Amino acid sequence: MYEPKWDGFRCLVFRNEENIFLQSKVGKSLTSGFPEIVAAFRDLSPKRFVLDGELAMPAANGFSFDALVNRLRIGSARLALEVRDSPAIYIVFDMLAYSENLLGSPFRLCRKTLERFFENSVPQSSPLYLSASTEDLREVEKWVGHIGQQLDGIIAKRADAPYRPGDDHSTVKIKNYRSADCVVGGFRDHSIGSARNELLLGLYDQKGHLQYVSSVGIDAKQKQQVGILRPKKTTTFYGRQPGEKSHWSGEAVGPWKPVAPTKVVEVRYDHFSDHRFRHGCTFLRVREDKLPKDCLLEQVVEHTTLQNINAFIEAGLATAGPNRK
Secondary structure, three states: EEOOOOOOOOEEEEEEOOEEEEEOOOEEEEHHHHHHHHHHHOOOOOOOEEEEEEEEEOOOOEEOHHHHHHOOOHHHHHHHHHHHHOOOEEEEEEEHHHHOEEEOOOOOHHHHHHHHHHHOOOOOOOOEEEOOOOOOHHHHHHHHHHHHOOOOOEEEEOOOOOOOOOOOOEEEEEOOOOOEEEEEEEEEEHHHHOOOOOOEEEEEEOOOOEEEEEEEEOOHHHHHHOOOEEEEEOOOOOOOOOOOOOOOOEOOOOOOOOEOOOEEEEEEOOOOOOEEEOOOOEEEEOOOOOOOOEEEEEOOOOOOOOHHHHHHHHHHHHOOOOOOO
């Protein structure tokens, strides 16, 4: 059975009477950061259940992972304003307990229980959505064709397998990988005190400004392929600059040095949002045949609008309520 894979926060939801707890993939509480989701679950009539799903944040060009990260960083004084202006949604793809423990039940049975839960208990106005599921690969092809880059990939599950926490043998993640040609605008290296050996990547916007989009790790052989980088005294990037900590993890990565934007490399990536590559990139090759000025943001900018995603949801990729299948 196949499901769409969205780019958000994996999140378990536990409800026991009036106690509702949102738990991240690594076991941390997300409850305080998403009061609108807690309120949506509190409004439901069922009082005891456990769900598995994805927190997502709709934005102007699809879904914003950056907005999810920022939600956890803001203080309580701003939280109410953020919830009002940028509410999150929760897309459910599995049910682990309802009237009984379902961990030992096959996914097909859990799915039917989950569908009944939504049909009987979740109103159309709720920010809770039921993830699509199909056994028809032709339907999967329609998903990919309809939503394009906003679809992070496909999850394939064995219909007869039970839910196994921490065990991926019964599921396969099929990532939606793409490649982009990027300008090398800087580097980190152990020789300058960095924690990593990597190239800092940029793409030109419509105004001709080189925007920093991510980094890519390289080994000694790849470093030799790139060749000599010409240092600069001032930054090559316009606006946002590479930091000494990872934007996503907060891990220290160390100092960096700017270089003249003369080298082009092709990298593989799986998702682009908030003007950054997500989940890191993979170095593919040096593009001697590509001019830096031709490495444009247009390669990767999402053209799918929120209206298209809403239509996609209504068509059945993530639905909620008794009148939507």
